[in-house]
Amino acid sequence: MMRTRPLKVALLGCGVVGSEVARIMTTHADDLAARVGAPVELAGVAVRRPDKVREGIDPALITTDATALVKRGDLDIVVEVIGGIEPARTLITTAFEHGASVVSANKALLAQDGAALHAAAEEHGKDLYYEAAVAGAIPLIRPLRESLAGDKVNRVLGIVNGTTNFILDKMDSTGAGYQEALDEATALGYAEADPTADVEGFDAAAKAAILAGIAFHTRVRLDDVHREGMTEVTAADFASAREMGCTIKLLAICERAEDGASVTARVHPAMIPLSHPLASVRGAYNAVFVESDASGQLMFYGPGAGGSPTASAVLGDLVAVGRNRLGSTTGPGESAYAALPVSPMGEVVTRYHISLDVADKPGVLAQVATVFAEHGVSIDTVRQQGKDGEASLVVVTHRASDAALGGTVEALRKLDTVRGVASIMRVEGE
């Protein structure tokens, strides 16, 4: 059954993930060949720094001319692990034009230009696979795209960024503040020197866009995702969360509206009950909850980043695409037939935990409660704590729209008796 002509694979990028892909392709060559049905040959590796020593890779394969590599015309599969928008985007489309299928780990690019890339793949009859773009080794794209293809997904709720989960877990378990926890994450290599993409939620938002698109058979772009970072989360927020039997996680949440006619996607810190399986996801691990009509609740858990796990996801795609090449077929392409509108954040409905600093005098609670009522936001519980003329009021609401909550908070800020809004946090997973 084994075909003699090998499948030729070009690797674009040879950093943490790329070098691990090359290493496994070499050390597990026999296994890969058996699983694909043909030998898999590394035909070229495009790098920026050709002088760097790359153990186990034939120096003759190294090139700095990625464009020439993808234009060779004899490639079966191009593996793109450069990241970023350009030159990755042009290299991928050039690869399709010259007859190769593509495996990518590029979440930013897929979230921004997924539709155009899928169209280019389809135009040339090629595959575009990107399991590694979301949650590292955790199989998520394939289960959503294939295993749940006969089901109706209503919600995807997940921890999809390991760096921020490490920081939040550290704050929760040690009482540390944000900066202290970030410093530790940086020292341990969990956070990059510039942590913006992680802590401001850009990374998670790209993944949310990709997941929402697949889950709802609808194009969702990065711009459609409401994004709030987690740099404002304080030790006091964790204390409040604990009083409610909750912890705080940076969540990516993709939801179908209750009437089914629209979807939303968002990334922000939120309280979730300690009894929720996502609450016990520790350190830099990722986990994604999927709720659907027939399956109920599924959870996928594992390492969300790192060279080896991401390489595993790339190689899984490589085997699938390789098999497709041998069978002269392609796997499922983009499925965007539902084309549901993506609603703005104001239409998201959830619960809220609001801490107010208020004057400690009679009538304040009545005033505050009136403001909530006037905006149609129903209060679940209120807790008052007061001393020395200062007091705090913690309000937990029933489900309300983000727009209604926003109006409520704006009105609260105008009350004389409200000295400040200490924190607003959404409550999810209930």
Place this chain on the structure above:
Amino acid sequence: MMRTRPLKVALLGCGVVGSEVARIMTTHADDLAARVGAPVELAGVAVRRPDKVREGIDPALITTDATALVKRGDLDIVVEVIGGIEPARTLITTAFEHGASVVSANKALLAQDGAALHAAAEEHGKDLYYEAAVAGAIPLIRPLRESLAGDKVNRVLGIVNGTTNFILDKMDSTGAGYQEALDEATALGYAEADPTADVEGFDAAAKAAILAGIAFHTRVRLDDVHREGMTEVTAADFASAREMGCTIKLLAICERAEDGASVTARVHPAMIPLSHPLASVRGAYNAVFVESDASGQLMFYGPGAGGSPTASAVLGDLVAVGRNRLGSTTGPGESAYAALPVSPMGEVVTRYHISLDVADKPGVLAQVATVFAEHGVSIDTVRQQGKDGEASLVVVTHRASDAALGGTVEALRKLDTVRGVASIMRVEGE
């Protein structure tokens, strides 16, 4: 892009799962058509009791002649949800012979005759998919077979039977005995009138065989799986487990030997640390841990049984097989190229928790410790409790082979000072 001629699907069996498959095929017809690329038509339903009212199914489609149905020759896909070995096996092979691909939820049949069925599918160029056979809606077969195709799986450790997990969870949380917890499971519909297949581990063993086969690219049959039920687990065992910071679960464990040259598969109750993610799997839920070289630890969690979740898995396969039909291709077939030997239970290496009833007099511990040492089983901890001339000794070992442990226990039973071996339980997940 939509093809006009519909894909014709026959349903064999219309019980809890089958009727749910039929219902979703009807109510979600447009979604299925969009995802497959062609309308999907229910062409016939084989049942045993034709007079039963089946809401939403055209009575003209009902037949008692399953053989004639699969021989029609115009079917694209046969969905087999009858269960059991015959007539399911003959109907599936007949379906292949007459041009149909097959989606099955039949774990018993796949565990016993998977190789022959895969061969029949391949001979006729058809697909055989069976995601629903293991852990209901939890995508497990596809991730193992495809997402991890570029990785090396070393271990699969899972709770794959919801009935027994419900019973054990109940015993753990309420202190109930086995019979009491079983009675409650029966009353709530989680256990069948005859619970043998679940509580004796037959169901889990079939799933273990299927998972081991896919994980290790090796044929593993039901007979290769060591099986112990959980009817002997007592409230005292749970008390011992708690003292160790553990709980007890019925686990399916598929392992590659440390030298990589053989594999084992087994089902038995075992202690696992409360800190292990599997320890917090409650009620009738299932969860499977997968450990591999590159991915590290992944976990898949969800409802392991029930009409809707199982139907979701069947329909996911139906979409994949339907797409394959339209593309005139087939998905990955059996991958058994590694053909590793399956070692007997004696070669399994793990830790053990042993409770002994012993005479309360000096020298007993020395005698017992000598027996362990003579059999090469190293002791981790010992705890003695004594009163009124009776005493118990709880020994937890380091890792040792099952054969060595068996020899140890046999020798212990022969000691005058050992009145009895109260319980032996393996300790996993550390």
